Amino acid sequence: MEGGERSKDKGEVAPRSASGYLDPHYWNERFKSEEHYEWFKDYSHFQHLVRRHIHPSYSVLELGCGNSRLCEELFKDGVTDITCIDLSDVAVDRMRERLLAAGLHGIKVLQADMLDLPFSSQSFDLVIEKGTMDVLFVDSGDPWNPNPVTVKKVMEMLEGVHKVLKPQGTFISITFGQPHFRRPLFESPGFTWSVEWNAFGDGFHYFFYILKKGRRSAESQACHNEKHEPSINMFHEELEDEDYIFRTAIDVMES
Ligand SMILES: C[S@@+](CC[C@H](N)C(=O)[O-])C[C@H]1O[C@@H](n2cnc3c(N)ncnc32)[C@H](O)[C@@H]1O
Numbered sequence: 001m002e003g004g005e006r007s008k009d010k011g012e013v014a015p016r017s018a019s020g021y022l023d024p025h026y027w028n029e030r031f032k033s034e035e036h037y038e039w040f041k042d043y044s045h046f047q048h049l050v051r052r053h054i055h056p057s058y059s060v061l062e063l064g065c066g067n068s069r070l071c072e073e074l075f076k077d078g079v080t081d082i083t084c085i086d087l088s089d090v091a092v093d094r095m096r097e098r099l100l101a102a103g104l105h106g107i108k109v110l111q112a113d114m115l116d117l118p119f120s121s122q123s124f125d126l127v128i129e130k131g132t133m134d135v136l137f138v139d140s141g142d143p144w145n146p147n148p149v150t151v152k153k154v155m156e157m158l159e160g161v162h163k164v165l166k167p168q169g170t171f172i173s174i175t176f177g178q179p180h181f182r183r184p185l186f187e188s189p190g191f192t193w194s195v196e197w198n199a200f201g202d203g204f205h206y207f208f209y210i211l212k213k214g215r216r217s218a219e220s221q222a223c224h225n226e227k228h229e230p231s232i233n234m235f236h237e238e239l240e241d242e243d244y245i246f247r248t249a250i251d252v253m254e255s
Contacts, residue, residue, distance in 0.1 A: 018138040024087055027066070031090040036067050039131035040206050043073035046174060049198050049208045050128075053170050054079050058125035061164065063114045063157075064132025066091050071107050072099070074128075083124075085112040115153060117160040122169075127161045130174040143181045154185055162191050162213065171211040182209065192216045 013030050020026050043050075054060070056078040062071055065084035074082055084107065086092050092111045099107050112118050114132060136153045140146035146154075161171050171193065175182065179197055186195045186209065194215035199205035 021135050021138045027086075027088040028090045031067060031088055031094055034067060036069065038068055039066070040174060040176070041201060043070060046200050046206075046208055047073070047077070049200065050074070050172065051077065053126065053172060053210060055125070056080065059083075059123065060126045060128065061085070061119070061124045063127065063129035063161075064135070065095055065109065066132075067094060067098075068130065070128070070130060071095075072102065072104060075104055075107060080106050082106070083108045083110065083119075085110050085114065085117075087111070087113050115156045115160065117164055119164045121163050122166045123164045124169060125166055126170050126172065127165060128172040128174075131176075133157060133173055134175050134177060137177065146181075151185070155188065158185065158188070158191065162193065165193075165213045167214050169213045171209075171213070173207075173209040173211070175207050175209065176204075177207060179207065182207070186211055 013034070015021060015023070015026050054074065054077060058079055059081040060074060060079050060083070062074075062082065062084045065071060065086050066088075071082050071084050084095060086095070086109075089111045092109050095109045099105070099109065110118070114129075133154065136150060136157065137143075137146065140150035165171060173182070173186075183195060186193070191211075192215070193211035193213045194217055196210045196212075198208045198210075200208060
């Protein structure tokens with residue numbers, strides 16, 4: 001695989017540096033051989049949080065599905081109108097094959113860029129992503145002051161998500177990104193969504209953000225300038241996990 005190496009223990013392929021995660025070729029090569037890799041945690045760890053925000057009548061868009069089982073789990077939880085997108089054509093082909101083999105014909109899988117979503121305004125009740133937005137941050141520099149290129153991409157993504165959500169729609173973002181880094185972006189002027197979050201996980205907490213369109217409050221605006229030092233508490237095995245490389249806040253704190 002170009003520019004990567006195979007982990008001895010887990011068999012997955014990681015790029016030599018975190019910025020490799022921004023390279024579409026990296027993902028294509030990885031998905032050719034990798035059947036399943038669940039970034040962060042699998043559905044069972046945050047199912048209780050997701051269930052509060054889904055309904056069988058909802059149309060759902062998943063951003064950057066990779067080879068995750070998130071869409072199948074949502075389907076099992078009663079949501080049948082699901083569209084998955086990924087930038088990687090290999091991920092898309094393999095996801096289609098897998099869903100077909102599982103008899104899940106209703107889930108649509110499209111090759112698309114989350115920075116340029118090919119959907120009409122107000123198409124979805126729920127947009128969900130797990131670890132996909134984090135890809136944009138891998139070379140963001142100082143997490144307190146991410147570089148302008150990163151911010152531009154993140155804003156393109158968020159503006160697209162805001163646009164394709166129905167007026168009362170919800171965006172769920174499951175991420176390593178801590179509130180003091182994500183809130184300034186989520187709460188940018190122009191977005192009408194409220195911003196709430198839950199944490200889950202054991203040693204290190206992952207964040208489950210819930211952004212509800214049309215529910216922006218003055219209170220969420222007022223918290224815009226809060227700045228807290230990140231608190232990190234991880235188990236040794238988590239430090240060895242590939243997810244660790246992916247977390248730019250830690251990279252910066254270590255350097
Ligand atoms: C860290 S993985 C997360 C995969 C999956 N969501 C999970 O939880 O296991 C990031 C995924 O985002 C995809 N991706 C990266 N940039 C993208 C973009 N601009 N638009 C759509 N998908 C993208 C990658 O191909 C990869 O499948």
